[in-house]
Amino acid sequence: MIDYSDVLEARERVQETSRRTPLEYSHTYSAMTDADVHLKLETFQRTGAFKIRGATNRIATLSDAQAQAGVVTASAGNHAQGVALAATRAGVDSKIVMPEHAPISKVKATRSYGAEVVLEGTDYNEAAQRAHEIERAEDRTYVHAFDDEMVIAGQGTIGLEILEDCPEVETVVVPIGGGGLISGIATAIKAQQPETRVVGVQAEGASSAAESLEKGERISLDGVETIADGIATRSVGETTFPYIREHVDEVVTVSDAEIAVATVYLLERSKTLVEGAGAVPLAATLFEKFDYEADETIVPVLSGGNIDLNTLTNVIVRGLVETGRYLKIRTILTDQPGALDELLDIFTAHQANIYAIHHDRTSRDVEMSDTEVEIELEMRGPDHVDEFLSALREAGYEVDVLV
Numbered sequence: 001m002i003d004y005s006d007v008l009e010a011r012e013r014v015q016e017t018s019r020r021t022p023l024e025y026s027h028t029y030s031a032m033t034d035a036d037v038h039l040k041l042e043t044f045q046r047t048g049a050f051k052i053r054g055a056t057n058r059i060a061t062l063s064d065a066q067a068q069a070g071v072v073t074a075s076a077g078n079h080a081q082g083v084a085l086a087a088t089r090a091g092v093d094s095k096i097v098m099p100e101h102a103p104i105s106k107v108k109a110t111r112s113y114g115a116e117v118v119l120e121g122t123d124y125n126e127a128a129q130r131a132h133e134i135e136r137a138e139d140r141t142y143v144h145a146f147d148d149e150m151v152i153a154g155q156g157t158i159g160l161e162i163l164e165d166c167p168e169v170e171t172v173v174v175p176i177g178g179g180g181l182i183s184g185i186a187t188a189i190k191a192q193q194p195e196t197r198v199v200g201v202q203a204e205g206a207s208s209a210a211e212s213l214e215k216g217e218r219i220s221l222d223g224v225e226t227i228a229d230g231i232a233t234r235s236v237g238e239t240t241f242p243y244i245r246e247h248v249d250e251v252v253t254v255s256d257a258e259i260a261v262a263t264v265y266l267l268e269r270s271k272t273l274v275e276g277a278g279a280v281p282l283a284a285t286l287f288e289k290f291d292y293e294a295d296e297t298i299v300p301v302l303s304g305g306n307i308d309l310n311t312l313t314n315v316i317v318r319g320l321v322e323t324g325r326y327l328k329i330r331t332i333l334t335d336q337p338g339a340l341d342e343l344l345d346i347f348t349a350h351q352a353n354i355y356a357i358h359h360d361r362t363s364r365d366v367e368m369s370d371t372e373v374e375i376e377l378e379m380r381g382p383d384h385v386d387e388f389l390s391a392l393r394e395a396g397y398e399v400d401v402l403v
């Protein structure tokens with residue numbers, strides 16, 4: 001297993017290619033939690049995520065012959081971009097296999113960092129199969145996204161930066177997909193400050209580490225379901241699992257709704273764009289998935305910010321719903337002039353702002369003398385929603401809350 005000295009060596013190798021990302025105290029989340037929250041902003045890393053650290057360290061430790069033959073990997077996301085840039089900076093040729101339907105923005109970004117992109121396979125597994133064929137046929141080195149000790153050591157450099165910028169840290173909160181990131185960070189932290197707690201976070205729909213720890217052996221899930229695609233992994237690695245067992249104090253899970261709320265807070269309050277996987281540590285902190293004391297110094301690692309804009313739109317709407325800022329309702333009116341006006345008077349009285357309204361006299365779901373109205377509203381929070389719905393019901397309207 002790698003140790004602290006490997007992480008220190010990794011730092012020498014990665015500091016030219018990767019950025020030393022900021023660690024910032026957050027008044028907002030400290031006030032919300034009563035703790036002392038400092039955000040490790042790996043979203044500002046080159047390529048938008050931490051992956052370049054591990055990839056750079058791996059590529060720097062290739063022999064001359066291996067470097068000459070080039071590297072290959074499979075990824076639909078951040079690892080693709082990390083390997084592409086790390087290889088180009090080291091003067092090593094890289095081939096990245098991405099699934100055929102990978103978002104075009106990610107394919108373009110990977111190419112722009114200098115890799116040859118091979119589009120093949122309907123999913124990650126098929127892409128990985130092709131990448132291994134290329135590894136054998138072209139004698140390239142396969143750079144694994146997490147299950148590799150040099151990759152783990154590279155990711156561990158984040159732990160060194162946290163200890164330097166915030167030596168008083170009591171708890172570090174880290175997302176877990178395959179486990180490379182947390183293995184590296186925990187190795188660095190526990191070597192220097194064993195009393196500092198390391199908490200891992202997974203999505204409820206992809207909780208292989210939590211289940212593996214409970215069972216005492218590595219398990220593989222039949223399927224995964226989460227908006228946090230960076231950590232939608234069926235199992236933690238064979239190499240990473242022993243690190244998680246040895247160095248990680250606790251693994252907790254968060255729901256997609258909680259991830260969406262954290263994403264919306266980060267955008268609105270911290271002006272920071274974070275992808276689902278990067279938002280899970282803050283979600284776990286805000287929703288108190290692990291215990292902490294008042295004034296405890298907590299560092300959530302916001303690991304990446306590469307999010308597809310269509311996904312972001314859905315996440316924002318979900319976050320607004322969960323925080324009582326968006327409401328969609330359905331009610332029935334008698335089909336006569338003025339009925340809609342009367343309803344809207346209540347909206348005005350309660351300052352419920354309409355985004356969209358659909359007035360349907362032809363709906364089969366209502367009597368012919370009635371009409372169905374569906375309304376989307378901008379609201380000010382849960383209390384405003386409660387007060388508004390009570391006013392409608394007191395006025396005699398039957399209201400279904402759709403979202």
Ligand SMILES: Cc1ncc(COP(=O)(O)O)c(C=O)c1O
Nearest residue numbers: 177178179180181230277303304
């Ligand atoms: C943004 C982001 N956060 C966290 C992770 C999880 O890292 P690991 O697979 O090393 O646990 C990933 C993995 O791709 C990621 O892209």
